[in-house]
Amino acid sequence: MKKFMLLTALVLASTLLSACATTTGSSTPAIDGILQNKELVVGTSGSQPPFSMTTKDGKLIGFDIDLARAMADSIGVTLSLKTMPFDQLLPALQAGNLDLVISGLTITPARNLGVAFVGPYFISGKSVLTKLDTIAAIEDASEINTPGMTLTALQGSTSQEFIETATPEATFIPARDYDEAVDLVLKDTVKAMVADYPICIISVFRHPESGLISMIRPLSFEPLGIALPKGDPLFVNWAENFLNTYQGTGRLDELKEVWFGDASWVEQLP
CATH class of the missing domain: 3.40.190.10 (Periplasmic binding protein-like II)
Known part of the structure; x- marks a missing residue:
């Protein structure tokens, strides 16, 4: 009996050590790709003012665009923006064509089954x-x-x-x-x-x-979030920490003031 208990303990210990080794050595595909390519590829519609919009000269501006740029700057890589119809954004993310999506995207249970979400970074309705x-x-x-x-x-x-x-x-x-x-x-x-x-x-x-x-009074509660690929906990953890720091330092409120406190940027739109 003692030999059986000892053998069982050794097997359990070996299993735990193996699991720890696997976790410690596991890779994060999204972050590895971002650092290797030195760019953060973000999907957005480019047609949801003031979150994302295209100016008369074809430049992308908006709340979401500045947020995406801040994320890229935080890890020292170039921001690459890909615009596409709104209903194609999440499929493109799931297909691996985007690193993340920031496009006035409401966090919903149905969407959360296919992608991970960080946020909300804005409450709408x-x-x-x-x-x-x-x-x-x-x-x-x-x-x-x-x-x-x-x-x-x-x-x-x-x-x-x-x-x-x-x-x-x-x-x-x-x-x-x-x-x-x-x-x-x-x-x-x-x-x-x-x-x-x-x-x-x-x-x-x-x-x-x-x-x-x-209408001024919203008809619903809409928490907007950043969509990321599922199955990459370190990438999600990084995005959570970025957003928490960005909000905690007051920079998120400053960004809201730029895009929601003043509508002078409307003159840049077609």
Whole structure:
């Protein structure tokens, strides 16, 4: 019996030592690739002001862009931005074509099954953009849940999910980006756009003579996060520590003030 117990103990000890050795020597594919290539490849839509947007001369600017640049600077690598339609961002990340995604992306349980999330770095909520002469005020989602209501939202977004869940009686018309969605409202093709409230409010500033109006009170709770590949705990841990430090030192609040406290940058947009 004593020999059996001793043998069992030796086997357990060997297993634990082997596991520790495997953990200690394990690699982190994302970080290894970033350091080797000396670049951080970040995916964004480039069409979600003020989070990411493209200026008249083709330059990418915005809250998310500055956050991505700060992440690249923190490890001394070049930032490489890849723009693509919003609904293609997470598939590109899962396929290994991106290191991470920062694009006004709401953290949801369904998305979290396929990718890891760090954050939130911003708390948003759904709002409605419409024309003053179409709808004077909307205080509840039920007020737009009618058969005669036509609504648009970014394809593949939580705004689309919101419309389909909260307003099943309305007709949904998807948009590839927010420029197209706002244009649908301006041309009266749809009666309203559902989007995160900063995007709705900025749209009012961008078109001051068009009679656009946006709700102020959000209709939902939307925590925005940074999406990373699953299965790479060290990369996730690094991103968590970066965000905690960036927030703790007050730099995240400074960034919010730049992009949400002043809308002068609107003049740079087409």
